[in-house]
Amino acid sequence: MTVFYVLMVFMIIGAIVAVETKNMLSAVIAVGAVGVGASVIFLFLRAPDIAITQVIVEVLSLIILIRVTIRADNYAIERRQDNFANIVGLVFVGLFLVFAFWAYKGLPEFGNPLMRVSSSYLREGTRETGAANIVASVILDYRAYDTLGEAIVLFTSILGAFVILRPKGRKHTSEKDKGSFGIIEDKEIKGSR
Amino acid sequence: MYILCTVLFVIGIYSIIAKRHIVKKIIGMVIIEYSVNLFLILVGYKAGGIAPILAKGQDVAEFASKGVDPLPQALVLTSIVIGLGTLALMAALAIRLYEKYNTFDMSEINRLRG
Numbered sequence: 001m002t003v004f005y006v007l008m009v010f011m012i013i014g015a016i017v018a019v020e021t022k023n024m025l026s027a028v029i030a031v032g033a034v035g036v037g038a039s040v041i042f043l044f045l046r047a048p049d050i051a052i053t054q055v056i057v058e059v060l061s062l063i064i065l066i067r068v069t070i071r072a073d074n075y076a077i078e079r080r081q082d083n084f085a086n087i088v089g090l091v092f093v094g095l096f097l098v099f100a101f102w103a104y105k106g107l108p109e110f111g112n113p114l115m116r117v118s119s120s121y122l123r124e125g126t127r128e129t130g131a132a133n134i135v136a137s138v139i140l141d142y143r144a145y146d147t148l149g150e151a152i153v154l155f156t157s158i159l160g161a162f163v164i165l166r167p168k169g170r171k172h173t174s175e176k177d178k179g180s181f182g183i184i185e186d187k188e189i190k191g192s193r
Numbered sequence: 194m195y196i197l198c199t200v201l202f203v204i205g206i207y208s209i210i211a212k213r214h215i216v217k218k219i220i221g222m223v224i225i226e227y228s229v230n231l232f233l234i235l236v237g238y239k240a241g242g243i244a245p246i247l248a249k250g251q252d253v254a255e256f257a258s259k260g261v262d263p264l265p266q267a268l269v270l271t272s273i274v275i276g277l278g279t280l281a282l283m284a285a286l287a288i289r290l291y292e293k294y295n296t297f298d299m300s301e302i303n304r305l306r307g
Contacts, residue, residue, distance in 0.1 A: 089211035111240030138267035157278030
């Protein structure tokens with residue numbers, strides 16, 4: 001039980017560091033630490049499938065985020081403090097915590113899930129689908145349409161990313177492309193600053 | 194436990210609202226995603242439970258009474274992967290904005306537009 005609290009506090013500290021640090025690269029790496037902490041906590045919560053997926057996704061998202069930050073000025077722009085946004089953010093945060101505390105009274109206590117539907121999955125899953133891993137039997141058999149929808153969403157988002165990132169269309173070939181797909185020359189980096 | 198998870202969520206919200214750097218906003222989004230996934234798994238946890246994987250020769254009745262909730266795990270598995278897709282989309286937008294305006298500062302971009 002204590003291991004959960006330790007890991008949660010670790011994740012919260014990582015998140016605060018990620019939000020408040022000035023250097024963007026260290027912020028991104030702190031997010032990576034938060035994700036790895038999440039995967040360890042999933043392991044302790046008896047969810048090995050989620051833990052494996054979380055590690056893989058974490059590595060990929062870290063690569064994507066580093067790809068965003070690596071070419072730019074690495075430091076946060078904090079010349080003028082935006083007081084209004086800070087105050088609005090803090091007020092919203094306080095309200096959210098109060099309402100969340102109120103809402104959690106309606107939830108079943110930690111460690112006693114409801115499991116009305118899923119107890120029958122656990123009982124019948126192996127007999128009905130032939131899979132020893134009940135999570136796999138849920139995503140690939142009972143809720144297979146959800147997984148299909150997930151694949152569609154993933155495909156659409158990757159397609160969108162490619163459309164956004166592609167070099168300029170045929171109309172503007174005369175303009176100089178600034179290496180939209182990654183490596184740009186040294187002098188171009190200097191020029192863009 | 195739930196409250197600590199909500200604190201994580203709230204840090205992400207604060208990062209989205211109050212920070213001006215666009216990468217910080219993306220980071221806030223990612224933190225929110227982690228906290229929501231974690232919350233769903235926490236709701237499905239059973240104290241002293243076992244992973245929902247049937248071992249060889251294990252009694253099914255005992256397994257059904259001790260296993261943790263497999264349903265949130267399956268759906269969170271979906272949501273984690275979708276999170277990667279949305280992160281890629283957001284990162285692409287950020288790179289595009291940087292190419293166009295040469296800055297990551299959101300208020301600066303607002304000022305430059307039009």
